[in-house]
Amino acid sequence: MKKxxxxxxxxxxxxxxxFSQQTELSLKSGKFLIxxxxxxxxxxxxxRLILFEEIPDxxxxxxxxxxxxxxxxxxxxxxxxxxxxxxxxxxxxxxxxILSVNKILPDYKIDFKLRDGSFPEWSFKDNLLxxxxxxxxxxxxxxxxxxLEDFSENISDVNYSSNTVTISxxxxxxxxxxxxxxxxxxxxxxxxxxxxNYSGR
Numbered sequence: 353m354k355k356x357x358x359x360x361x362x363x364x365x366x367x368x369x370x371f372s373q374q375t376e377l378s379l380k381s382g383k384f385l386i387x388x389x390x391x392x393x394x395x396x397x398x399x400r401l402i403l404f405e406e407i408p409d410x411x412x413x414x415x416x417x418x419x420x421x422x423x424x425x426x427x428x429x430x431x432x433x434x435x436x437x438x439x440x441x442x443x444x445x446x447x448x449x450i451l452s453v454n455k456i457l458p459d460y461k462i463d464f465k466l467r468d469g470s471f472p473e474w475s476f477k478d479n480l481l482x483x484x485x486x487x488x489x490x491x492x493x494x495x496x497x498x499x500l501e502d503f504s505e506n507i508s509d510v511n512y513s514s515n516t517v518t519i520s521x522x523x524x525x526x527x528x529x530x531x532x533x534x535x536x537x538x539x540x541x542x543x544x545x546x547x548x549n550y551s552g553r
Contacts, residue, residue: 369432375403377431377450379539381462386431390442398534399424399456399488400436405449406430412448424489433536435490436491439506458530464537466526474538480505480520486530486537496534503529 359384373388386403407430408416413423420438433456445453464549465472466483475482485500488495490547506518511517518541520527530538 357512359479370411375430377460378428378538379400379427379460379479379495381460381464381467384457384460388455390441390445390453391455392436392442392453394436394439397455398437399455399533400434401427401452401456401460402432402433402434402450403452404430405453407449408449416448422490433488435488436443459528461530461535461537465540466538469523471523472540472543474543476523477520480507481523481524481526482518482520482530482541484539484541485517485519485535487517487534489515491515491534493517496532499532499534501531503532 356511374385375388386401388403391400402421408417409429417423419438419440420439422435423432424435425433451490466475466481471481487496493510493515497510497517499506500519501523504521506520507517508520509516509518515536526538529535
């Protein structure tokens, strides 16, 4: 009896340990479970999601900036979008209360109105999907515009103040756009008569 009791406790412990190693992230694109891990290979993508044990204050952010972490945006709760300008070891991350460093997956970047091939009618014309591509705040459009040209049928607007590019694409290329490391978010163009929205996430 005692042996069975200990076995039950063991499996309960495993369950709660596994559960506690994930945190839910809520975005405009949907809800995702983020595994707690340190993905520190920045060879092809310097942008990451980082999760803090507690929200850092400005002095903590400044200290982390000295380690090469550039804070770009805040995502509730306790998540930040950052870019890394140099390598960093896990000991520093643990000391600063960073629970996880994760790649920003393409699915995170696609607005829910564009998912599953069901596009808003105003954004789909002449068999082309018309989208607004938001770039990260620390990205210069001029450095990446040629890459977007390669994937688009037409570029109709470039807004340097909001770091957005409005393009028309073959719908099949939507995932290719989301895989570009400098892309922050993708949403359909605004409905006719509505003011432009640059809220992203």
